[in-house]
Amino acid sequence: MSTHQTVVLGRGRHSDPSKGACVMELASMLAGERFSDHPRSVCPVIARYLRALNDGLDDEHRQALYRLASEVVGTSGGRRERLRRRALCRRRNLELRSTASRADRFFAALLRDEAGEACAAAFLEAERYDDAIKFAFELLGDAPPAQLPGAAPRRLARESGG
DSSP states (O other): OOOTTTOOBOSSOOSSGGGOBOHHHHHHHHTTOOSOSSOTTSOHHHHHHHHHHHHHSOHHHHTTHHHHHHHTTTOOOOHHHHHHHHHHHHHHHHHHTTTSOHHHHHHHHHOSTHHHHHHHHHHHHTTOHHHHHHHHHHHHTOOOOSSOTTSOOOOOOOOSOO
């Protein structure tokens, strides 16, 4: 029997935790809700962002989402906060797509809760995986951890010579 401590994060939707879980399914477990990738206790903007990110990341980068699963529980309330998160996603999406067509930028500005999904897609297309995970913390209003779980520590380049 899998628990929130032993479940393996994977792509897509799962029928039960023994077959793995996406980050939102893990959040539903941590919130004590029924196993679902649409937990009621999570802001819909954040949920869409993290579902898209979960499915687009490779296995190594996806491990950094474990911590976020617990951080997002309890974020569902508050229209003002949802509007702030939508605006953040729209702005970042437009920044990441600055070279996109005028029509693409226009539609990006119209997005509602889907802004989170579109923003995650823009990060993934730009292959800016660590930045995408850090942006999730920004949506929560938190500072990202200094070292993302699953990420290799940055090594200093050694200068040749004396």
